[in-house]
Amino acid sequence: MSRMRQARSAAWLIAPAMIVLAVVIGYPIVRAIWLSFQADKGLDPTTGLFTAGGFAGFENYLYWLTQRCMSPNGTVTTCPPGTLATDFWPALRITLFFTVVTVTLETVLGMCMALIMNKEFRGRALVRAAVLIPWAIPTAVTAKLWQFIFAPRGIVNELFNLDISWTTDPWAARAAVILADVWKTTPFMALLILAGLQMIPKETYEAARVDGASRWQQFTRITLPLVKPALMVAVLFRTLDALRMYDLPVIMISSSSNSPTAVISQLVVEDMRQNNFNSASALSTLIFLLIFAVAFIMIRFLGADVSGQRGVAKRKIAGERKSRRSAKQKVAAK
Structure with a gap:
């Protein structure tokens, strides 16, 4: 009751x-x-x-x-x-391309940054605060900042003596958007991965060092398996965010649907500006179904434990097994 x-x-x-x-x-x-x-x-x-x-x-x-x-x-x-409508499939391919490349780079760089921030050294708090600055800057400000950097007479072309049209050349424009997005969002990945690293007991690494495990073995046998739940949640959140990317390519490159960096969210806005609210709603629904399908696959098959219940259950089972082993050892000792 x-x-x-x-x-x-x-x-x-x-x-x-x-x-x-x-x-x-x-x-x-x-x-x-x-x-x-x-x-x-x-x-x-x-x-x-x-x-x-x-x-x-x-x-x-x-x-x-x-x-x-x-x-x-x-x-x-x-x-x-x-x-x-003729821009739908090209925009979808560009969106998926941005998602795969940016999430992959941000995961690798975020893991490296999290491993560095997890170590104990003088000035660690200052490093953590400095790393989070790009993530704290609004996306519109970030886009304008990188637009100035990749301008025809911008820092990149002048510093490296280049003559690249970063806003009109298709692959140069995509590379510029990817670089800007990685710079801004990698700290978010690092922060989530760092939270998972701090949950790993230090005694585990001490026992591994006593057994003669190398740093690479500690990383592959201890760090990666134990940080996987937090890592998968970070990849899930970042993937869903990248699929609905809009403001960065629009402000940096162009808001036109014919832009080399046009994503599917741009088509929705452009269709609404033409007062085609019904077809824009259909495209929004398709984007929603795409994001839902990706989230379902990552949670169901790739092990993204968003609720944390799976990890609780695993720890409970491990605790029960440990209790049974200790009970058997006590019986054998008697």
């Missing part, structure tokens, strides 16, 4: 927060999904009267996925060049 009372008390305590989340997060998602199945308002070519749209089925989704457009006379045709 006491458990039921505690459960009801907990439900009443979290109810206000759940209601706020439902209003702030749930309603926009439901509204976007509903709009994605609605037709755009316009003039009926046969009557010349203004129509209110109505249910369109999957037309808005097919518009993006198959570049399927509706002509004024009601027939289905392939979207002409210059339509936003």
Whole structure:
């Protein structure tokens, strides 16, 4: 009976927060999904009267996925060049490219930074504070800063005597965005990985050194397995954030959908600026499904323990096994 009372008390305590989340997060998602199945308002070519749209089925989704457009006379045709739908698959490839490259680099560099910050040395607190400065700078400020650095007469070209068009050349522009994103977000990865490193008992490393384990063996046999839960959570959060990247390439390079760094979030904004709210809602829903699928795969198959319950269960099982071993040793000693 006491458990039921505690459960009801907990439900009443979290109810206000759940209601706020439902209003702030749930309603926009439901509204976007509903709009994605609605037709755009316009003039009926046969009557010349203004129509209110109505249910369109999957037309808005097919518009993006198959570049399927509706002509004024009601027939289905392939979207002409210059339509936003023709930029969907290139933007998706660029988004996935940015995600894979930036997350990989940030994970490797974040691990190195976390290992350094985890050591005991004079000035460690100052180093930790300095490392977090890029992450604390707003993204818009970061984008402008790197835009000045990669300008035609900027620091990079002048310092290294180069003549690279960082904002117009496709691969140079992508490299500039990747470098800026890695510089800004690597401290976030390092901070999460550092939290996992600090949970590893120092006695484990002392025992490994006594047994003659090298530094590489300590890293591969102790550090990586024990820091994996925190590492996977950091990779998960960063991957989901990279899939919805918008402001950095827009401010640094261009807001045009024809930009060499155009990502799928730019297409949503550009479509909304053209007052195509229904097709923009469909694309937003597709982005939501992509992010949901990536999160599901990483949590289900790659071991990203977001809730921490899996780690608690493992520690509980390990504690029970240790208790049983100690009990058996006591019985054998008698």
